[in-house]
Amino acid sequence: MLRPLGGRPVLGWVVRAAQQAEGVDEVVIATSTAAGDDAVAALGEELGVRVVRGSEDDVLSRFALALEETGADAVVRLTADCPLADPALISSVVSMWRADPSLDYAATILVRTLPRGMDVELASKDALRIADAEAESYHRTHVTSYLYDSKRQFRTMGLVVQPAANDLRVTLDTAEDGEMLDAVVAELGDRAPAWHEVVDLLRTRPDLTRINAEVRQKQMTDG
Numbered sequence: 001m002l003r004p005l006g007g008r009p010v011l012g013w014v015v016r017a018a019q020q021a022e023g024v025d026e027v028v029i030a031t032s033t034a035a036g037d038d039a040v041a042a043l044g045e046e047l048g049v050r051v052v053r054g055s056e057d058d059v060l061s062r063f064a065l066a067l068e069e070t071g072a073d074a075v076v077r078l079t080a081d082c083p084l085a086d087p088a089l090i091s092s093v094v095s096m097w098r099a100d101p102s103l104d105y106a107a108t109i110l111v112r113t114l115p116r117g118m119d120v121e122l123a124s125k126d127a128l129r130i131a132d133a134e135a136e137s138y139h140r141t142h143v144t145s146y147l148y149d150s151k152r153q154f155r156t157m158g159l160v161v162q163p164a165a166n167d168l169r170v171t172l173d174t175a176e177d178g179e180m181l182d183a184v185v186a187e188l189g190d191r192a193p194a195w196h197e198v199v200d201l202l203r204t205r206p207d208l209t210r211i212n213a214e215v216r217q218k219q220m221t222d223g
Contacts, residue, residue: 001080002039003178006185010172011040013083015047017192021090023098024076030066032056040080060140064132067125073101075128077121077144081172083181086118086195089159093120096157103155105147110158115202117171118195120159123147127154165199169212180211 001011011029018027029044031037034056044051052069054062067075074097078085089108096106104127108120121144123131131139135146147154172178187201202209
């Protein structure tokens with residue numbers, strides 16, 4: 001998340017996108033108390049956003065801590081390895097929930113049609129508290145999975161785009177991913193791009209998609 005991309009750290013890209021989104025009242029970096037994350041906390045202070053620090057392994061508890069410290073009614077989850085987050089997508093997911101606050105969870109991943117790396121998830125205050133109280137094992141690492149993949153029934157709503165572009169990958173897990181993102185940013189510039197701009201570029205530039213075409217996303221597992 002501290003890797004440079006187009007002149008700023010990857011985490012800086014995510015924070016900027018969140019700040020540009022409509023309907024988001026505050027941006028918070030939820031990192032751990034581990035010494036290795038001191039640089040993350042320092043960057044958050046440099047960027048002028050609140051930093052909440054908690055368990056390194058129990059990521060869900062960090063989100064619950066951020067919820068309590070901010071007094072928020074809902075929390076949007078963006079992961080720091082997804083620098084091409086689209087402010088308009090974030091705004092759309094927030095708008096879905098603001099239009100119907102009885103929703104427990106709104107997201108772009110219930111039916112995945114966007115490139116991996118453009119995920120936006122929102123959990124209501126009550127739903128997040130329930131998840132924090134009840135979730136176990138891998139749900140505590142993946143934060144929101146309890147809300148859409150457990151036996152408990154939550155009210156959820158998904159955002160879908162057409163044509164689907166879920167075969168594309170713009171997240172940062174490997175060196176190949178980083179090389180591809182560097183190439184995309186070299187084309188689009190140092191700004192938060194619209195999701196369709198990224199898709200249009202990758203559809204017309206197979207040389208870019210080939211860079212990380214062999215990377216396989218890690219599966220969600222227990223333990």
